[in-house]
Amino acid sequence: IIRLTNTKPPVNFNKLDRLSEETAPLLPWRPPTLCPGCAHRASLYAIKAASQRVARDYGKHTEPIYPGDIGCYTLGYLPPLEAVDTTICMGASIGIANGLAHVVKAPIVAHLGDSTFFHAGIPPLINAVYNKANITVAILDNSATAMTGFQPHPGTGYVATGEETTPVKAEDIAKACGVKFVEVIDPFDLKKATDTVERAIRFDGPSVIVFRRLCAIMEQREKRKRGEKTVPYYIDQDKCNVKCDACIKLLGCPAIIKENGKTIIDSSLCTGCGICAQVCPYNA
Structure with missing residues (x-):
């Protein structure tokens, strides 16, 4: 545009590029990570621990598969959790798991958030039931659409204007879709969570686990409001x-x-x- 209009730019972009290159090494390296106290960290730990345990039954060279989705939990792709193998679009975790289930013999655990589940996870879950896909779906329910600004969703119990409404439970949706194995657990109980994931993976047919624990940021806000330390x-x-x-x-x-x-x-x-x-x- 500047060349076409023959105007002088208000900023020296060459200088900015040079300064950026010179100062970049001075900045501390900080990889993106889940917040302290994030329930997704515990959920992904339990998923990985349980699926690796089951994978041994398939043979020493079998690796679990973790189709992921769009949300804070996508950060579980990075070390040390490394519990995300695919991330394409909202709801794709279950869709990809459906396809893999018919061609791969390995533990397949798809995971997505509560908001993402309501937005795009229900049709592929129905598909899993309809086509008898032997997969486990983990719904990481932190009562928030945290990564994009804490927008409400059908499970939060209030609408965009702040008005209260009837909350929709993910587990009720899963049961209505025809899933026979549906359990709700607290991810902070690591032993129970891990054991539940293992039972879900070993279940013959699609299974759903709802990991329910409030987003750490929201929990801290609520504590401050109540005056709790x-x-x-x-x-x-x-x-x-x-x-x-x-x-x-x-x-x-x-x-x-x-x-x-x-x-x-x-x-x-x-x-x-x-x-x-x-x-x-x-x-x-």
């Missing part, structure tokens, strides 16, 4: 094996950091969810 966890250095790093390698919570050769919890970030305590082999 968040009690952060801490690591007992006498018990901690600093060479272990299970809490870091398995969860990748931003609140768990290394400082002066020790593994510590940043109390300003910790929400007190407690899933790190559940994966610690030293009870530290």
